[in-house]
Amino acid sequence: MDKLLLGRYIPGHSWIHQLDPRTKLMASFYYIGIVFLANNWQTYLMMFVATLFMIWLSGIRIGFFLRGVRPLIWLILFTVALQVLFVRGGMVYWHWGWLWITKLGLINGAFIFVRFVLIIFMSTLLTLTTQPLSLADAVESLLKPLRVIRVPVTELALVLQIALRFVPTLMDQTTKIMNAQRARGVDFGEGNIFQQMKAVVPLLIPLFVSSFTTADELATAMEARGYQGGDDRTKYRILRYHQRDWIAAAGMAVLTGLLLLLRAY
Amino acid sequence: MGNVIRVQHLNYTYPEAKHQALTDVSFDVAKGEWLAIIGHNGSGKSTLAKNLNGLLAPESGTVEVAGMTLSEETVWDIRAKVGIVFQNPDNQFVGATVADDVAFGLENRGVPRDEMVKRVDESLERVGMTAFADREPARLSGGQKQRVAIAGIIAQRPEIIILDESTSMLDPAGRQEVLGVIRELKDELNLTVLSITHDIDEAAVAHRIILLNDGKINEIGTPSDIFAHGTDLLRLGLDVPYSEKLKDALIQRGVAMPKAYLDNERLVDYLWTLHSTM
Structure with missing residues (x-):
């Protein structure tokens, strides 16, 4: 139960661990946003590689991330099944009544699946590399x-x-x-x-x-101990952006640029 | 400048209570003195402590601390001079980590961050908890938590430190650990110590003892004066260890118990093997 409530933070000193929690929080939300820009195999492949690269940077085994997918697997499969059975287009492989399995449906299903997995991996990366307390600090600051x-x-x-x-x-x-x-x-x-x-x-x-x-x-x-509330308090814990936070921001910008370039219009 | 605390004719009644918790309490504490306050539960010891730093406001009478008379204007300045270590180690640990907790009081006073970092490090060093700066309270022993509480207080550079039964929830080792730290700090920082206690060893190291009974000062004297009362002490409020009390009660009920002194752990071991047939 301890694990469940306190998040699943894994202590470490990786490049990702050392990012400012505000950067991590904002970058995760931003990333989840831009995943929706991907709409062909090139862009999905690129996002997938980018995610794997970030996981590699965190130094945390991929198993932890797969475990993050498990509780949601039925929701994912259900959504994928809806896509496969109801989206029509291209070559027809099978049909029965109003259920069709078409090429477009299969491709859409695969994309949805990858999108889910990417979003889960990214949010898992945030919670695995950031202490709840740092996240609280980040929320306060933001x-x-x-x-x-x-x-x-x-x-x-x-x-x-x-x-x-x-x-x-x-x-x-x-x-x-x-x-x-x-x-x-x-x-x-x-x-x-x-x-x-x-x-x-x-x-x-x-x-x-x-x-x-x-x-x-x-x-x-x-x-x-003198607590009176109010904004006159000073803070012991402070957050500072470092060079790596700018690098992370630049990385996100480059990723967005490539996405816009490669996506189908 | 002699007295660091001067209490005159202090009365206090809790709201909605029929009896006065403190009645006409007057005493002085000299700078650098170690004063123990003893008395049984409900004798007004903790109420007295809370009146000294304005956590409770005196009904009548005056409290002077470090040259300031306690009033609404001075209460925050007085709290900076008087640190209290409370009984329950967990319920006074505010910060998420040791360093955060030590910093809490400084944050409240708006101490600039550079100064804060310096004082946190220095205070942790003094109580020997530097290695634990990043630890969470859940991973500390009771004695360690109380040492952190002490660090949080000395970081504020107080003149007086009040131990409000601070060692009563600790095991004997933790108790020694905390008292050892206090003894060192008292000399190094020229602190005045008020210890409210049931523990005979803790009372014995004091210069003077105040014996409270039913909200009134029963006697003020040196430990040897007070301890001369012998077994009356029990009635007057110094605690016999819990295990001894339980043992006595069991003997009265006809349970065979060993004569030797048992601490809690050994008493438990003795009791659960008593009727075991294996």
């Missing part, structure tokens, strides 16, 4: 302009940061309470769905109560 319209960005970022910080602590507490309740004879994960739901109650109530205690004590500790 949302800063919203302060003009009085969105409390700094406070929201602190909330997000503290939430991330307390995930393992709450996990610990959950395990402790579960063990304590097991020692008193509660069976977790046994019986039918109603019995299982009932078993969760003696877990949730103490957890709920202790979260409030935690929140209260944390607030006191924060106040004792």
